[in-house]
Amino acid sequence: MSVLExxxxxxxxxxxxxxxxxxxxxxxxxxEVKKSVDINCKIESTNFPTEAVHWYRQRMNQALEHLIFxxxxxxxxxxxxxxxxxxxxxxxxxxxxxxxxTVNFIEKExxxxxxxxxxxxxxxxxxxxxxxxxxxxxxxxxxxxxxPTIFLPSIAEINLHNTxxxxxxxxxxxxxxxxxxxxxxxxxxxxxxQQGDVxxxxxxxxxxxxxxxxxxxxxxxxICIVKHENNKRGTDQEILFPSMNKEVTTDVCLKDTxxxxxxxxxxxxxxxxxxxLLLKSALYFAIITYCLFRETTVCSAWKRS
Numbered sequence: 001m002s003v004l005e006x007x008x009x010x011x012x013x014x015x016x017x018x019x020x021x022x023x024x025x026x027x028x029x030x031x032e033v034k035k036s037v038d039i040n041c042k043i044e045s046t047n048f049p050t051e052a053v054h055w056y057r058q059r060m061n062q063a064l065e066h067l068i069f070x071x072x073x074x075x076x077x078x079x080x081x082x083x084x085x086x087x088x089x090x091x092x093x094x095x096x097x098x099x100x101x102t103v104n105f106i107e108k109e110x111x112x113x114x115x116x117x118x119x120x121x122x123x124x125x126x127x128x129x130x131x132x133x134x135x136x137x138x139x140x141x142x143x144x145x146x147x148p149t150i151f152l153p154s155i156a157e158i159n160l161h162n163t164x165x166x167x168x169x170x171x172x173x174x175x176x177x178x179x180x181x182x183x184x185x186x187x188x189x190x191x192x193x194q195q196g197d198v199x200x201x202x203x204x205x206x207x208x209x210x211x212x213x214x215x216x217x218x219x220x221x222x223i224c225i226v227k228h229e230n231n232k233r234g235t236d237q238e239i240l241f242p243s244m245n246k247e248v249t250t251d252v253c254l255k256d257t258x259x260x261x262x263x264x265x266x267x268x269x270x271x272x273x274x275x276x277l278l279l280k281s282a283l284y285f286a287i288i289t290y291c292l293f294r295e296t297t298v299c300s301a302w303k304r305s
Contacts, residue, residue: 022118024128028177028229030140031106031133039101039131041116048092049073051118053099054125055090059112067114070099082109103133111135134175138203144230146170146178146207148239153213158244166241167210168224176200178228180209185221185240211241218244 021044031037052071058064070077070090081087089102113130153164182191196208226237
């Protein structure tokens with residue numbers, strides 16, 4: 001936050017703040033129009049009951065706006081926005097060290113990223129990662145979790161480069177807010193990976209993520225971890241990729257990668273079909289050109305005669 005913004009919100013800070021972390025575990029929440037939604041924020045602090053927790057909203061292409069702050073654990077804070085009383089309500093729970101922002105009378109204009117924040121003792125405001133609010137008229141009871149398809153390294157890639165690429169394709173999820181990261185199985189370190197853009201496909205979304213495994217880690221299994229609002233049972237998906245050196249039986253391979261194999265076969269078929277059509281087009285072009293040239297030659301000879 002800039003110095004100007006810090007001074008703008010200076011009147012909202014509370015003395016005695018001793019934060020250690022501000023955490024928003026929800027990367028997104030979805031809500032239907034006219035309904036209500038709760039956004040949670042965990043504050044790790046030694047003086048939580050008396051501290052002020054602030055809530056902000058940033059809508060697309062608009063500046064960050066302060067919505068409300070709450071300091072009491074017994075009396076909720078309420079604010080009127082857009083002419084509607086109690087549009088947003090903020091609460092604090094001293095047992096769970098959590099602040100909850102309730103957004104009522106949901107409208108399309110409420111879409112945006114909602115941040116909670118508090119003050120360090122040196123008057124620096126600490127923000128959470130933010131929670132995206134998606135407003136929709138679709139059936140939220142449907143399964144909108146990411147559907148994974150895995151792509152394993154090819155033998156040619158491993159032999160040629162001594163590395164292998166694990167690729168995870170995630171499809172048919174809603175909303176678009178998603179986090180994907182990789183770890184070794186039973187490991188705690190997040191590995192460097194590549195992330196593709198989130199792409200809209202009709203009314204859902206898809207995303208690629210891939211991990212390059214070196215020969216040094218060829219004997220280790222890896223996990224693609226997917227964090228999304230609509231994951232089943234509310235837990236992160238963990239998609240296991242076997243080690244590059246592991247011998248997999250044909251039955252297991254077919255069971256685990258049938259979707260991948262089908263997609264690869266489809267792509268191969270499409271590739272050769274395209275080549276065949278291209279060759280046929282080239283052949284037809286040659287025949288037509290030859291016929292036209294021959295006709296022109298015959299006509300010219302006839303005129304001269």
